Amino acid sequence: MDYISTRGSAPALDFEGVTLAGLASDGGLYLPREWPRLSQDEIAALAGLPYPVLAARIMQPFVGESLSPERLLALCEQAYGRFAHTAVTPLVQLDQRNWLLELFHGPTLAFKDVALQLLGLLFEEFLGRKGGHLTIVGATSGDTGSAAIDAVAGREGVEIFMLHPKGRVSDVQRRQMTTVLAPNVHNIAIDGSFDDAQAMVKRMFADPALTGRFGLGAVNSINWARLMAQVVYYFAAALQLGGPARKVAFAVPTGNFGDVFAGYVAARMGLPVERLVVATNVNDILHRALTDGDYSAGAVTPTAAPSMDIQVSSNFERLLFDAGGRDGIALAEQMKGFEASRAMRLTNAQRQGASALFTSARADPGDMAQAMRWAWENCGETIDPHTAIGLHAARQQDLPDDVPVVTLATAHPAKFRDAVERATGFRPPLPLRVGELFEREERMVELPGDYDAVAAYIAGNATPR
């Protein structure tokens, strides 16, 4: 399996290469040259497998020669052995139509653990072969940061510099990052939004002052390995609900478009998916793009679902490339225009390609609170604000009677307990496995939202390759 860039001019790489590279050298994102396809019989034969075995089977075609099937399985067993539920991503029924896919049973209580626990092990495996040192630079609106830090803290040959927008993550999210005092972990709070932090990280990969001295790596969903690991739970859920004989719809709380793009990959591999519902909060660039082709980024509005307070959505580029005909050179021009003006129109081909599977919905703060209350009062379930946005979208769908709708429950409600308590009156307790988060010392630096200041800090503190 080899991987090509969405912008058409970076060298093709194998799985090990894309995992360590993160972003392509032309500024694009890597995707498999071709989608591996599973027949309906092959999918049916996956029913009932333990999660790590299912994960290794789904991921093997993407991994190719980079890992033997036995080694990939061993890494999956190690990664998913840290989850607090034996099903890893259990399904919970809400009513006749609606289900929750709980993705928050990992060590840091959000769906990011599903991919990042594995990615930490992949880094260790590949660096162990090649030698060298990886300097991870990442941006987080709260959940990627804690999951990535947990996955790499204390590991040999890796260090992490994680940027988050100051004051715009929940107190639990911040402490999950800043109380990890391992010497290879560096938390940086910047003035600005997640979009500002993400733009800085992408710029670092094109900055010779950094790339010349440090081996930069990515943990954000620009890294293909992140998305690959997330494809697995779409199969896991569909198989439990009668797939592949029965189609399933998914409602996905969306920010950087990584999680829902993983659902698109599952469909491209042959999983019968009725619909993928892109659920946004008031930062609704994706909803506007999918409904009328307008991909224009305004300022980010802070909400009670801070992890989705994103306007420039990295992985949308992957969809524009794949659904729009895979013309990397044309897409590079289109993205250059977007980067200059923060606005673009989707082409007809991109709109048609996307509309075959995707639909979208937007939730304002009232819709979000109402969905939290509905789940609590009618089903006895506490859900977090991000999941609530997904559920709001799921409950608006007009679908054939026999199609179940799975809302991805992307974070544990206790990560956002103030918002949950405001909506439901119930304050969800933190699970014991996170420990005494509020008693621990915090460590981070605060920097202005200025690229040169952040790059200089990293250059002054990172380990050369």
Ligand SMILES: Cc1ncc(COP(=O)(O)O)c(C=O)c1O
């Ligand atoms: C809890 C939660 N829900 C949803 C999302 C959105 O996921 P994605 O960025 O993959 O669209 C995020 C962050 O990305 C998140 O942390």
Ligand SMILES: N[C@@H](CCOP(=O)(O)O)C(=O)O
């Ligand atoms: N919501 C994310 C934002 C980063 O997204 P990623 O999936 O590209 O890493 C977060 O919680 O940090």
